[in-house]
Amino acid sequence: MLAVTSKVKVPGLTGQDVSDFMMSCTDEQYRQWWPGTHLRLHVLNGATGGEGDVMVMDEFVGRRRLRLRGVVEAFEPGRRIVWRFHKIVPLPARLSLVFSPTQDGVCVQHTVTAGWPGIGRVLDPLLRLYFTAEFTADLDDHVRIELPLLRNYLRDRPKPETHD
DSSP states (O other): OEEEEEEEEEETOOHHHHHHHHHHOOHHHHHHHSTTTEEEEEEGGGOOSSTTOEEEEEEEETTEEEEEEEEEEEEETTTEEEEEEESSSEEEEEEEEEEEEOSSEEEEEEEEEEOOOGGGGGGGGGGGGTSOHHHHHHHHHHHHHHHHHHHHHHHHSOOOOOOO
């Protein structure tokens, strides 16, 4: 089993902010969050943003373009989100976001795990072909940049108008 974990403290952001945005994001909002790096993120099939939903994600991490589908395996608003990646079949890889409140914001633990269960573990060394030292460093950098950018994006975007 391989795991790549980044922990980022982000003042002025809450776990609820992150989970609400991630589960209801449109492609346009995703692109505005980090132009040129984030390309697509949305829930397929008009789903409600919860367990069992399929998300589409397309972004650059370093020089590598990641185009993934993920099934939401766990969703606890403001606390955690877990996606299991799919291509044609379910992949032995997951992305989890765990949110812990801090005095002035949130600590986000971003973890990508990959590996096969049981006898399939003999294939785990093949994952190193994909999860190179360069890619894992790029992934960590990506997470450390994108979360403060999310705070700035959420703070600066216009609030929806309400009609009383």
